[in-house]
Amino acid sequence: MRAFPPRLPDQPIFYPVLSEEYAVKIARDWNVPASGSGFVTRFQVRRSFLDNYSIEKAGGAAHSEYWIPAEDLDLFNRAIVGKIQIVAEFHQRK
Template sequence: MQTIDLYRPVGPKELKLIEDSGWKKFPPRLSEQPIFYPVMNEEYAIQIARDWNVAASGSGYVTKFAVDSGYLKKFEIQNVGGPIHNELWVPAEELEEFNSHIVGLIEVTKSFFPEEGGK
């Protein structure tokens, strides 16, 4: 099976829920969050985690995970800004199915805190 690496910037609450799953899945979306959007590259995920998650929740994390590439073909890549701002839009009601196509574990690749500027 071929896989594609995706990234997801998260705050501390979402990270705790991922950890509670055994690093195997992303938590269900809240009612005001109709889309789950993994991003296509780490640079974009870093921007969000560092510039948005830290300000919004005091820390930001970049997660990396592999997904079955055959399954991902059903999602069109969405560009939401500049050349690196590519993401997938997964409807919230399909997140459990999406989670079942994650291969291996979700890992944290970067952590950002206001006093440290990231590590």
């Protein structure tokens, strides 16, 4: 995978997080109950792109993330270096 899909109409911001621990929490504890599955990805983004955005704290220092407006997602995708890797996945138990 080399790019993230467009945001849904009710998702005006893309929130790439900065720690795997936080990504696991989101995927496992929030996404699985909401949609049945959650994925943790790892990827690199050019610093020249990220320098245009601030690191936001969503409830504490361990919850650091960028807030990328949905209209900037194409630019974000072009700034990804290499492939997007899935490093963990979680699914609802049947």
